[in-house]
Amino acid sequence: MNKAINIQLVTLALILLSGCQKSEISEQDSSQHSASSSQKEQVLDKDVKKVVEINKQKPINAFSNNGEKITFAAPTLTKGTEVFNHAMKEPGIATGAIYLTLKDNSLPVELSSQYMLKKMTNKTYRYLAEKDTDLLKVQDVFKQNANVDIVEIKVDYSPIKEVM
Template identity: 80%
Template sequence: MNQTIKIQALTLALVLVSGCQKNEISEQNTAQQPTTSSQKEQVLVKDVKKAVEINKQKTTNAFSNNGEKITFDAPNLVKGTEVFNHAMQERGIATGAIYLTLKENSLPIELSSQYTLKKMTNKNYRYIADKNTDLLKVQNAFKQNANVDVVEIKIDYSPIKEVM
């Protein structure tokens, strides 16, 4: 019986000592963090507002390139713009080249007078845009021509780090 009392007293002492140590640790943690929960909430709200503003400033544009959805985060699609192909799940870079496939073998005068096109094969031509030319505007102009069958902006899918 005497031994049981000693074990109970020892257990009680251990519990009390461990309880004090946990309290001291939690007091030290709160002393190191002077910000209150309301201050933390304010910081979180500010972070969320900044993220929303950044996302508002980013303009994600999309277009169809021969049936594949392509998106980019820039005001205009110009040579060197990084794009994302959703069908392939790959990033790439717009090269500045646009390829046309005509319905007939002859190049229409309205295209040859307005654009410098290089003949690739019988019905296929290539247009190389200047550095600041909006490729989407040119692509849409080609698509509106009744003699044009397919228009495709060339995207380079080589690893971007190697291209840059």
């Protein structure tokens, strides 16, 4: 009987010791993980600061895209122009697409005759610009129309470094 109790005590001690070792390892892993995530955050902060510094050095053009300030360094905003969204603190690329939402369901004739618009939903249309089209001029034309409610230039914020 004494032997059985001793075996049980040894087994219990081994289980407790192995549990302590696992928690120590997981604590080390979590501290290493938090250190690597803080390093990633520092790198991201440096990237954002670098983009801001580069943008400060170039002549800046700006526009409002659905209430968010967007800047770019090119003379005109065309498809493929690199932009920077100050609200999101993210760089992006102008895709060449402009979305407009109408106040009512009817598309104005002056817009449909001048621009190739594709109906997306009930009141939303998309315009795809050619490569050299000045997107800000097209956006201004759309905004001047009384039946247009919202105009937004589509910007792709996909992380370019991770794609390549």
